[in-house]
Amino acid sequence: MTVLPDWMRPPRAEGWYADDLDHLPEAPRHTELIDGALVFMMSPQRIWHSRVVTALNNELTAQAPEEVSVEREMTIRLDDRNRPEPDLVVTTAPLELDRTWFAPEDVVLVVEVVSAESAHRDRTVKLRKYAEAGIPHYWIVEDENTAPVVHVYELDGPTKTYVPVCIARDVLDRPVPFPLHVELSSLIPRRR
Template identity: 65%
Template sequence: MNAEDLAELPEWMYPPRAEGWHADDLDHLPDAPKHLELIDGALVFRLVPQTVWHSAVVSGLTLALATQAPPGITAVHGMTIRVDRHNRPEADILVHATPPDPDRTWFRPTDVLLVVEVVLPESAHRDRTVKLRKYAEAGIPHYWIVDKEGSAPVVHAYELDRQTGAYVPVGSFCGTLERPVPFPIVVDLEELLA
């Protein structure tokens, strides 16, 4: 990128300090795109259009989680988690146990029971490595990665091993997802695309 290209960037894209952005800065960017996250002090944008497949899986799985959740537990999509001062990733879906707050813009890791990331080609590395590590380090007990095999969704489920502080795989699911945690859930994965 040359100096001429930098001159064309909107003012809000310049970090406010030499160490980069802080998590709270995301709430004060007036013209920022809708899907924006902070990873290690750097802004990350969704650069490719969302696919119908991704949208259907996120919507269907959010609805399934929300309708099967016990009272006091809610599933939402497209919210950020304030992991620490320099990290505020946006989860495709998160399940939380906090009182309703219509003005909330982020969740603490201690609020979150489950994070679900539905993989897009441009987010694959972040979802499978960066977020996997950051969510585990933050103590979020459950993490699901949804991949596309052919046109079918496949869910790879992980649980936090409290001794090591890392996620361990607990199963891969195609056709039907059935898990006892964070609450009993059964989802027909093929119905997500119907």
């Protein structure tokens, strides 16, 4: 059995806190905090996942109003014990180049592109946690025979739960969080 590096040992008996992520320089680049436990993205990334995230980032950025920015792979500090890292964050927070996380009240949309290792967290754990934090819009992008399919959720304020709004195939047209039109079939170019 190999010995764990010191940085992997929680600094206290109850585990990790959100601010601890900023003090783990040796941790893998994509490290999340879920319920006080570190979660590492260890499986290799598929080209499908990478291309969908990049294409959606480009589409959202091109269509976003000036006061909105789209950020890739940045954490959201949901509370003291949760700091997940979605694939895309659409935010109204002011631009701060040293920023390492966003507050939920500055996030208008979270996009998770499902991979094999993140499927359970994206579909259940994060679905619940983002809603409880009050993030108004959540998209889960699934691979359906290599075609991206977007499951769109909106927050029901009184219950702090997400309500499924639509499942978009081929084209995604949404009036919120800002007017959007995305040709989903063009997100995965066949060659390049």
